[in-house]
Amino acid sequence: MSRELPGPNLASIAEAAGVSVPTVSKVVNGRGGVSDETRERIQSLIAEAGYRSPRTRRLRTGNRTMVDLVIGEVRNGYSVGVLNGILEHARAVDADVVISSVNPGSMHLTDADEWAERMVDSGRQGLIAVTSDLSSSQHDAFTSRGLPVVVIDPLNTPPADLPSVGSTNWAGGRAATEHLLRLGHRRIAFLGGPANAECNQARMHGYLAALMAAGIPMRADYLYDGPGFAPAGGLANARAVLDLDDPPTAIFAASDTIALGVLDEARRRGLEVPRDLSIVGFDGTPLAEQTLPQLTSVAQPLHDIGRTALRTLLQLIAGGSADVPRMELATELVVRDSTAAPRVQSRPRASSK
Incomplete structure (x- = not known):
């Protein structure tokens, strides 16, 4: 009488055969590295279970x-x-x-x-x-x-x-921030996506590394996470950071869609980009070329x-x-029209109230 198996999958076959799942996978996919005795035992169990691999299909x-x-x-x-x-x-x-x-x-x-x-x-x-x-x-x-x-x-x-x-998110984040530093910006904010997203963390750490290399202290009030990579998060966080007593002269947004929200908030306040505020996005999507002004962005392949x-x-x-x-x-910084040197005189804060 055939023995009963808990289910026709590689894990149950491996358990019944007393071997590892990778060993069963080798047999299923016709690869070597398995003794004849073990292979025959696994093939018999596969037949009993009626297991059909993707390869068989x-x-x-x-x-x-x-x-x-x-x-x-x-x-x-x-x-x-x-x-x-x-x-x-x-x-x-x-x-x-x-x-x-x-x-x-x-x-x-x-x-x-x-x-x-x-x-x-x-x-x-x-x-x-x-x-x-x-x-x-x-x-x-x-x-x-x-x-x-x-x-x-x-x-x-x-x-x-x-x-x-x-992509090289850390290197891209650093490149975006270094671009703003070369233009003369020293008050640079980072508006990110979900805090737990690995790519978001890497872009933020690239930003922080560039500031550290330039001898600029990190400011907690210039760091924002968002619920997602969406314009709404960019708009809300731009509103908060631009309401500070000494708002940033430049913003690095962790995606082009976040940057779109920043552009909307800047426009609502009557701020001219890049004369009053420089903005860099990330992703290099077609959206970056469709904004007004066209968005400087770190392009992903x-x-x-x-x-x-x-x-x-x-x-x-x-x-x-x-x-x-x-x-x-590899990522690549694509410079367009949304970044420029900061104004020499300090710009007045435009309140959201």
């Missing part, structure tokens, strides 16, 4: 690879840029991308298990998560079923074995980030490994 349905993509709203330039990079590479390699509306941050582990099972059942072979806070237990829910995961700009620090793709993430995922699906666990692509 691909062989049954053709050579096209199908992957899941979790991304938030695709209305902002950041998401559109990353998505276009993923889709561009998918077309080049004849892969299919399924966009999911699942929010990992609101999921319980059982939800992740169900999601992973649905992916296996539908033949999807891996997952790309964009700006998500994927937990270690959620990650395990996918890898235990032979579903590799790659994250783009994770909100939290990813597990050591979870490949991630992003968004298309390349998307392409790199999908290429890495496909390497993992094929049984390979990521080139490096954490991939950071």
